[in-house]
Amino acid sequence: MGNLLDNAYNASLRQPQGSKQIECLINSDGQEVIIEIADQGCGIDEALRDRIFERGVTSSASKDHGIGLWLVRSYVEQAGGSIGRRK
Structure with a gap:
């Protein structure tokens, strides 16, 4: 979280x-x-909305690593859950 x-x-x-x-x-x-x-x-930038849980995708101006949401999704799915986004 x-x-x-x-x-x-x-x-x-x-x-x-x-x-x-x-x-x-x-x-x-x-x-x-x-x-x-x-x-x-x-x-979230429209071009990124469908990809925000992919590794390497970031909306940060500093171009951070883009692994945060990918890791969150991985942990949630390992626990048998799901994650998504709304507008």
């Missing part, structure tokens, strides 16, 4: 105006746990 929160925080900082609020919702229906993280940040 740390990487997801870091990404939300950094996206919020790149948004000059508006809310800097980050929401983290954790719910369980007894069979699965659903974790949602939402921000009002700059969003």
Whole structure:
């Protein structure tokens, strides 16, 4: 979750105006746990949206390594879960 929160925080900082609020919702229906993280940040570049969980893909201006979301997806899938994004 740390990487997801870091990404939300950094996206919020790149948004000059508006809310800097980050929401983290954790719910369980007894069979699965659903974790949602939402921000009002700059969003994900349309060209990257379908690839953000691939190794080496980054939206960072500093061109970071692009392994954070790839690792998150790997860990979630190893635990039998799934991960996705919304607009």
